[in-house]
Amino acid sequence: MTKNFLMAAALVGGGLFASTGMAEFQRGYVSMMGSSTVVPFVKAAADHLKGKAPLVQASGTGGGIKLFCEGTGPESPDIAIASRAMKTKERDECRRNGVGDVLELKIGYDAVILAQSRKAEPWSLTNVEARKAFAKWLAERDGPMALNPNKTWKDVKASLPAMPIELLGPPNTSATHDAFIDLISDLECKGSPWVPAGAREPTADMLRKCRSVREDGIYREGRENDQTQIDLIADSASPKLGVFGYKMVTDHAGKIRAIPINGVEPTYENISSGTYLGTRPLYLYIKSNNIGRTPGLKEFLAEISSEEAWGEKGYLRAAGLVTMPASERASYVAKLKEYGVSAAAAKEAAPAKKDKAKGKTTKGKEKEKASAKKTDGKN
Numbered sequence: 018m019t020k021n022f023l024m025a026a027a028l029v030g031g032g033l034f035a036s037t038g039m040a041e042f043q044r045g046y047v048s049m050m051g052s053s054t055v056v057p058f059v060k061a062a063a064d065h066l067k068g069k070a071p072l073v074q075a076s077g078t079g080g081g082i083k084l085f086c087e088g089t090g091p092e093s094p095d096i097a098i099a100s101r102a103m104k105t106k107e108r109d110e111c112r113r114n115g116v117g118d119v120l121e122l123k124i125g126y127d128a129v130i131l132a133q134s135r136k137a138e139p140w141s142l143t144n145v146e147a148r149k150a151f152a153k154w155l156a157e158r159d160g161p162m163a164l165n166p167n168k169t170w171k172d173v174k175a176s177l178p179a180m181p182i183e184l185l186g187p188p189n190t191s192a193t194h195d196a197f198i199d200l201i202s203d204l205e206c207k208g209s210p211w212v213p214a215g216a217r218e219p220t221a222d223m224l225r226k227c228r229s230v231r232e233d234g235i236y237r238e239g240r241e242n243d244q245t246q247i248d249l250i251a252d253s254a255s256p257k258l259g260v261f262g263y264k265m266v267t268d269h270a271g272k273i274r275a276i277p278i279n280g281v282e283p284t285y286e287n288i289s290s291g292t293y294l295g296t297r298p299l300y301l302y303i304k305s306n307n308i309g310r311t312p313g314l315k316e317f318l319a320e321i322s323s324e325e326a327w328g329e330k331g332y333l334r335a336a337g338l339v340t341m342p343a344s345e346r347a348s349y350v351a352k353l354k355e356y357g358v359s360a361a362a363a364k365e366a367a368p369a370k371k372d373k374a375k376g377k378t379t380k381g382k383e384k385e386k387a388s389a390k391k392t393d394g395k396n
Contacts, residue, residue, distance in 0.1 A: 044091045047071035047313045051081025051098030052192055054127055054262050055299050059098055061336050062321035068313055073098075078192035085302060086111035095311050097302040100127060100192040118305040120356060122318070122349060124327055126339040128263040128288045129196045129295040131276040134251050140177070141277045144294060148201040149173045150182055150258070151236060153229040156210050165231050170256060178256065184236040185246040186260035196297040197260050198228045200278070247273060263288060264337035288339045299338070308356050315358055322346075322353055323360040 046069040049059055053075040063071045076084070078099045085097035086107055097103070103121070111119055131147060133140060142150075149155065149165070150173045156162040170177035187193040205211065206227040211219045219227060230236050239246045250259045251272035258276070263283065266275050275283045278294050287293040301321070308315055320326055327333050327340055334340050341349075350360055 045069055045312055047096070047311055047317055048091075048094040049081075049096040049098055049301075050074045050076050050084055050094045051096075052078040052100040052299070054100040054193065054264075055098045055124070055301075057264075058124065058299070058333050058336060058338050059096075059301075059321070061333060062326050063317060065320050065326070065332075066313065066316055068316075071313060071317060077190055079190065082107050082302065083110075085304075086114055086116055088114045089116060089304070089306070095304055095307045095314055099300040099302060100297060101195055102298070102300065103302055116304060120303040120305045120308075120352075122301040122303060122322070122353070123298050123341065123345070124301060124321060124338070125299050125333065125341055126288050126291075127297050127299055128283045128293055128339070129193060129200055129297060130261055130263060130266050130283045131278065132250065132259050132261055132266050132273040133256065133276055134253055135272060135274050136251075136254075137256050139274065139276075140256075141280065142174070143279050144201055144204060146174050147278065148205065151184060151186075151197075151201055151230055153231040153233075154226040162210070162226065165233070168235075180256055182235050183253075183255060183257040184231075184259075185239060185243075185249060185257060186230075186236060187243070188238045188240070189230070193260065193262060194230075196295070198230070199297075200295045202228045263339060267337065285339055289342065305356055308358065318353060318358045319360050322350055322358070 047063075049071055050073075056073055056075045059071075060073050063073060074081075074094075078097075078101055081094065081097045082099060082103060084092075085094050087093050103119070108119065131142065149167055150170075152165055154162050155165050155167075167173055168182060169179045170182055171179040173182065186197065206219055206224060211223050211227045213220065213223075218224075246259050247261070247265065247269050250257045251269070259273070261273075266273060266283070277283075281287055281293050283293045283295060288296045301318075303314075303318065308318070321333075323331075324346075325331055327338065327346060329340055329343070331340065340346070353359070
């Protein structure tokens with residue numbers, strides 16, 4: 018009897034442990050956190066689902082990934098929303114904390130764009146000239162490094178006016194800032210004198226200097242996609258430049274214009290094809306173990322990867338997303354199928370549309386039509 022009692026207690030205890038673990042694992046809704054650039058697209062897809070609404074929070078790419086990698090508890094999101102690729106050290110952190118397999122899903126593209134007022138004479142810059150304006154440290158190809166001495170636009174490019182350089186952009190905590198640094202620095206950071214003779218990569222100190230932005234008051238940080246900075250540039254009589262994402266520039270195309278980099282305009286086509294140097298992919302990082310366990314997660318992934326969402330004529334493009342080529346979208350759809358996610362499931366999860374005139378759902382109207390056809394057949 019004692020033995021049977023102990024076995025029963027063990028089974029009950031094990032059941033409680035499993036239930037507690039599942040309760041802890043399943044919040045009852047999907048949790049997502051990360052880049053404010055990607056949040057509007059995620060919310061647009063979430064709005065097409067029925068059931069418990071996902072929790073979507075903007076914390077910046079780094080903040081979202083940090084919390085994502087902290088573990089598997091209810092306070093850690095199912096999805097990290099990112100406007101850059103996850104770094105090796107972040108993946109290592111996820112691994113150390115037992116997060117398990119992390120699924121990378123690219124949803125489309127954005128671009129980092131230098132913009133000026135439409136009141137100003139149109140400019141064009143190379144990535145080297147942009148660096149001469151923004152970088153903290155400059156170096157001759159085989160010469161010494163020094164703090165950026167350029168104070169006027171004429172110092173940057175002989176054809177520009179001898180007016181003070183004024184720069185506005187995102188804070189260094191933002192992924193847009195990181196992407197901008199990539200735009201103006203990466204090509205140079207891989208060569209001399211940043212890479213010591215005989216070495217393949219720059220030292221940590223050299224890389225930090227190569228990827229730094231000036232701190233002498235010429236560059237002014239704002240918020241991510243800062244409306245105030247848009248207005249300052251648009252209304253300025255002096256040639257201020259700002260750093261923004263693609264959607265911010267297109268949304269305010271009447272006030273500001275994009276500056277071509279290396280002669281390439283940041284058009285939709287150039288960004289989608291990767292021709293524009295400032296193109297950046299947008300990602301979702303998903304805890305694959307949560308797919309099928311967190312209620313609504315599989316349905317959300319199915320929705321956002323459907324052609325109705327991220328396709329050439331999808332609602333995410335209408336919201337400002339630069340879509341991937343069809344072949345690239347197909348490769349991610351195939352990847353999701355390996356995890357049991359099919360884009361077709363999104364249609365089943367989508368709420369039925371109401372007929373405004375009669376207040377009936379689309380599905381209801383289709384049933385009425387089918388019934389009418391059957392009646393006609395009988396008559």
